[in-house]
Amino acid sequence: MGRQEMAARGWDELDILLVSGDAYVDHPAFGIPLLARLLESEGYRVGILAQPDWRDPAAFQVMGRPRLFAAVSAGAMDSMVNHYTAAKKVRRNDAYTPGGRAGARPNRAVIAYTAALKGAFRALPVIIGGIEGSLRRLAHYDYWDDRVRRSILVDSKADLLVFGMGEAPLLEIARRAAQGDSPANMGDIAGTAQISSEPPAQGILLPSFEDVAADPELYNQAFCTTAKQDNSYSGRMLVQGHGTRWVVVNPPSSPLQEAELDRVYGLPFQKRPHPSYTEPIPAYEQIRFSLTTHRGCFGGCAFCAITHHQGKIIQSRSEASILAEVDGLTGHPQFRGTLSDVGGPTANMYGLSCGNADARAKCRKAGCLFPSPCRHLVANDGRAVRLLRKIRQRQGVKHVFVASGVRYDLMEQQPDYFEDLLKHHVGGLLKVAPESVCHGVTQVMRKPGPEAFKAFLEQFRCTTRRLGLRQAVVPYFIAAHPGSTLSDMVDVALFLKAHNLRIEQVQEFTPTPGTLATCIYHTGKDPFSGEPVHVPRTPKERRLQKALLLSHLPEHRGDVMEALRLCGRQSDAGSLLGQHSRRENQKTGRNKKGRL
Numbered sequence: 001m002g003r004q005e006m007a008a009r010g011w012d013e014l015d016i017l018l019v020s021g022d023a024y025v026d027h028p029a030f031g032i033p034l035l036a037r038l039l040e041s042e043g044y045r046v047g048i049l050a051q052p053d054w055r056d057p058a059a060f061q062v063m064g065r066p067r068l069f070a071a072v073s074a075g076a077m078d079s080m081v082n083h084y085t086a087a088k089k090v091r092r093n094d095a096y097t098p099g100g101r102a103g104a105r106p107n108r109a110v111i112a113y114t115a116a117l118k119g120a121f122r123a124l125p126v127i128i129g130g131i132e133g134s135l136r137r138l139a140h141y142d143y144w145d146d147r148v149r150r151s152i153l154v155d156s157k158a159d160l161l162v163f164g165m166g167e168a169p170l171l172e173i174a175r176r177a178a179q180g181d182s183p184a185n186m187g188d189i190a191g192t193a194q195i196s197s198e199p200p201a202q203g204i205l206l207p208s209f210e211d212v213a214a215d216p217e218l219y220n221q222a223f224c225t226t227a228k229q230d231n232s233y234s235g236r237m238l239v240q241g242h243g244t245r246w247v248v249v250n251p252p253s254s255p256l257q258e259a260e261l262d263r264v265y266g267l268p269f270q271k272r273p274h275p276s277y278t279e280p281i282p283a284y285e286q287i288r289f290s291l292t293t294h295r296g297c298f299g300g301c302a303f304c305a306i307t308h309h310q311g312k313i314i315q316s317r318s319e320a321s322i323l324a325e326v327d328g329l330t331g332h333p334q335f336r337g338t339l340s341d342v343g344g345p346t347a348n349m350y351g352l353s354c355g356n357a358d359a360r361a362k363c364r365k366a367g368c369l370f371p372s373p374c375r376h377l378v379a380n381d382g383r384a385v386r387l388l389r390k391i392r393q394r395q396g397v398k399h400v401f402v403a404s405g406v407r408y409d410l411m412e413q414q415p416d417y418f419e420d421l422l423k424h425h426v427g428g429l430l431k432v433a434p435e436s437v438c439h440g441v442t443q444v445m446r447k448p449g450p451e452a453f454k455a456f457l458e459q460f461r462c463t464t465r466r467l468g469l470r471q472a473v474v475p476y477f478i479a480a481h482p483g484s485t486l487s488d489m490v491d492v493a494l495f496l497k498a499h500n501l502r503i504e505q506v507q508e509f510t511p512t513p514g515t516l517a518t519c520i521y522h523t524g525k526d527p528f529s530g531e532p533v534h535v536p537r538t539p540k541e542r543r544l545q546k547a548l549l550l551s552h553l554p555e556h557r558g559d560v561m562e563a564l565r566l567c568g569r570q571s572d573a574g575s576l577l578g579q580h581s582r583r584e585n586q587k588t589g590r591n592k593k594g595r596l
Contacts, residue, residue, distance in 0.1 A: 001048055001274060002062055015044040016174060017066040019113045021075035021082075021105035022096040023277065024050035025284045026270040029292060031130060031166075032073050037267040038167055044068075044174060050274070051097065051104045054112040060120040068177040070117050071170065072158070073130030074109035076283070078512060080144050083107060086480075086508035087539065088144065095286075099279035110136075114156040125183050127173060128152065129162035134309045135514035137163050137193050137249055138226060138240050139209040141219070141522035143511040148213040148522075151240070151247045153195055159183035161193040165295065165310060167264060168253045190232070191253030199239045199246045204229065208241035220527035223519045232311070233361040255296065255313040262321035265292065271332065289329055290341035290403075293322055293387070297345040298352075298377075299407060300367015301435075302446045303481060303509065303517040306345045312367060313360075316351050319387055323394065330396030337397060342388065342425075343404030348417055351383030366516070369409060370446040381414035388420055400424065405431045405476075408456040409448040422463050426471050430460070433476040436484065437495045444483030444520065444533060450495065457499060475501055479545040480536040481509040482520040486567040489548040493560075493576055496549070506549045508542060551576055 001024060006014070016039055020032035028034050036046045047066070052059040075082070075096055082105070083091055090102070097104040106112035110132045117126050136152035153161050160183040162169045169191040176186055187194050199205065206225055207218040222240070229235040235251035256264070271288065273281050294316040297306045322342075329335055344350065354360040354368070356376040368374040391400050402425040411418045422430070436442050437450040457473065464471045477492060478484075496503065511518035520526060520533050536542050544566070547559035557577065564570050 001050065001276065003064075006045075006047070006063060009045075011045050013045070014047045014063055014066040015039075015068050015178075016046050017049060017063065017070040018046060019049045019052065019060070019070060019072045019117065021051060021073065021079055021109040021113075022283075023098055023104075023281050024048050024274040025281060026272060026274065027284065027287065028265050028267075028269055029287045029290070031076060033269070034264065034267075035071075035166060035170055037269060038171065038264060039174060041267055042171060042174065044178075052113070052116070054106045054109075054116045057116060057120040060116050065121045065124065068174065069125040069127055069159075069183075070121070071127040071129065071162075072110055072113045072117070072133075073128075074113075074132035075105065075130065078132045078135065079105055079107060079109035080142075081510060081512060084144060086510040086542070093282075095282040098273075098277045098281055100282045108132075108155075110152055110158075111156045114158050118157065125159045125177070126156075127160045127162060127170070127183070128156055128158040129166050129170075131305065131309050133161050134163040135305055135512065137161055138206070138238070138247060139212050139222070139242070140513040141511065141518055142513065143518070143521075148209070148219065150209050150242055151193075153193060153247055154209075154242050154245070159194070160186060162191060163193065163249075163309075164191050164252055165256075166191070167256065167260075187248065188250070189253075190250050193247060193249040195242075196246045196248050197244075199241070200237060200248060203237035203239035203248060206238055206240040210241075210243075216523035216525070220519065220523050220525060220530075223516075223527045227366060227516070228364045230308070230366075231361075231363060232313075252311065255311055255315045258316065258318050261295070261315055261317050265317055265321055265325065271329070287341070289332075289335060289339055291322060291325055291329075291339060292344055293317055293342060293347075293350045294344040297349065298368035299346060300365065300370055300446050302444060302520070303435075303478065303512075303515055305512050305515055307366060308514045310345065313354075314349050314352050316383075319383075319390065322387060323390060326391055326394050326397065330394065335396070338399040338401070339391070339397060340401055341403040342391060342400055343402050345404070346407050347402045347404040348381070348384060348406045348410055348414055348421075350387065352380075353378050367446060369407070369448070371443075373409075373413075379410055379413040381417035384414075385416045385420055388417075388425065392424060399427075401427050403427075403431065405433060408432045408434075409452045411456060411459065418459070419463065422460070422469065422471065423467055428471055429474045430471060431474045431476065432456070435476065435478045436481065436488070436492060438484070438488040438491050441481060441483045441488050444517075444526070445478075445481060446516070454499075473501065475503065476507060477503060477549055479506050479508050479549055480542040482517055482533050482535045484536060484545060485534055486541065486544060486548070486563050487569060489545045490564065490567060490569050490572055490576070493548045493551045494572065497552075497576060502552050503549050506546050508546055509536075 047063045093100045094102045142149045206222045212219040232252040238249040296314045298312040355378040434453040511521045544563040547556040551560045
């Protein structure tokens with residue numbers, strides 16, 4: 001991270017400079033350190049600038065000009081999501097910063113860091129990526145500006161964009177750069193995008209930035225076309241005009257094979273923050289003794305960005321690789337026998353796959369579970385069960401928890417995993433994410449309907465009683481998601497009450513670039529069916545939907561009563577809030593007659 005450390009390694013210059021919006025934690029759960037270790041293993045001299053002051057060019061020059069290029073990531077989160085709540089209020093903390101302080105990275109960090117690098121080093125090639133680059137690689141609706149913005153390639157003036165997890169494309173870029181090639185000649189690398197003065201003849205032409213910015217119908221058309229090409233086996237190049245230039249996006253890079261993934265996670269990570277930090281980093285404290293067993297998610301949820309970044313193909317590590325990491329953690333001086341999490345984006349997808357290679361190569365679906373599990377999906381739980389059992393038996397391991405969250409609609413096909421999960425790996429509370437229990441809303445979300453969640457709850461409670469355990473479900477629900485009305489949210493609140501469930505925290509829908517739900521939020525239509533969808537846009541409706549999910553808390557009673565009046569459901573006040581609310585509703589109705 002500095003000249004002194006370069007000198008200690010005998011380096012007079014760097015080959016590659018990596019810039020990150022996160023603090024430097026040498027752990028594979030952090031993207032930039034993972035890529036740095038991988039590049040280092042190939043013989044490159046790598047430096048990391050973590051959260052540099054983007055307003056000061058000298059902050060980018062502390063290790064000198066890199067020989068090959070600089071690469072930029074906003075960090076583990078989109079910088080705008082990191083900075084602002086769904087209500088567009090400034091967040092007071094940042095889990096990826098020492099001391100949890102907010103403000104250590106700029107808004108639109110990829111653009112700001114790239115501009116700073118271009119100012120600090122004349123003509124230095126700059127590669128951008130990370131989740132902020134991945135989701136903004138084409139023209140996209142931006143919630144914070146409330147408009148369609150250009151590709152981040154155009155706005156940042158970067159030389160090349162890497163999307164997805166990035167290992168294979170970045171290694172190829174480094175190899176070619178070391179041979180003297182420039183980014184302008186790297187337009188054939190899968191998993192990358194660049195700007196061209198002419199549209200390639202073989203690409204699929206999308207409606208231009210100017211067209212999608214002006215016409216929601218064309219925005220939907222571009223979204224559908226893009227979604228159908230998001231397949232590394234059969235996807236085609238996408239081309240989108242931006243003024244007189246063209247953004248050219250290659251098909252995604254191939255998922256890593258087991259041996260490749262094992263190699264990445266077997267690199268010599270120190271599993272701790274850089275020693276220069278004197279304050280704790282909250283995100284590290286959460287994952288310090290956790291294990292990532294796999295990547296990817298085939299859930300295909302409309303609101304989730306994971307599939308757009310990690311892909312829907314599950315990439316699992318070998319049992320030997322994971323157990324070797326367990327053994328390494330047990331030797332850590334601060335390890336006390338508890339693994340806080342063993343999982344990935346969805347814990348019970350470890351080891352799962354498509355059972356038909358031909359179908360996988362042609363598949364255009366965003367996920368494998370909606371509207372029902374794909375007939376080609378191999379959901380056998382044997383591999384995951386064996387892994388967890390071997391981890392439990394490892395010397396020095398006392399407790400193994402699965403905190404990543406699970407897909408409950410897979411549990412019917414995974415009885416042994418479900419049994420072991422409840423018996424050994426739940427710390428009293430099991431996290432699941434139905435997100436809604438209204439059929440129309442779950443259709444928009446691409447989630448299973450209420451019957452699947454009811455069946456899961458019954459199975460969970462029955463199994464828990466049989467095992468003699470005291471455990472509970474922690475359900476996650478989203479307020480103000482496209483498709484959700486106030487009346488729908490009343491039904492959700494009544495469902496929660498009827499099934500003795502309480503929510504302490506509510507996720508309010510935040511439109512993030514690139515997702516289906518954000519497309520619907522912007523255009524008001526499902527891009528695939530063309531059907532109009534109700535979109536909760538006003539702060540008031542969003543607040544009332546959130547209040548209904550928290551109707552058991554006294555401080556939300558007033559908002560709940562107002563929501564019931566607005567959707568003509570005053571008769572449900574007694575069921576939702578008790579007898580007191582009936583008297584309050586009658587009194588309020590007399591005193592505020594005609595208010596609505």
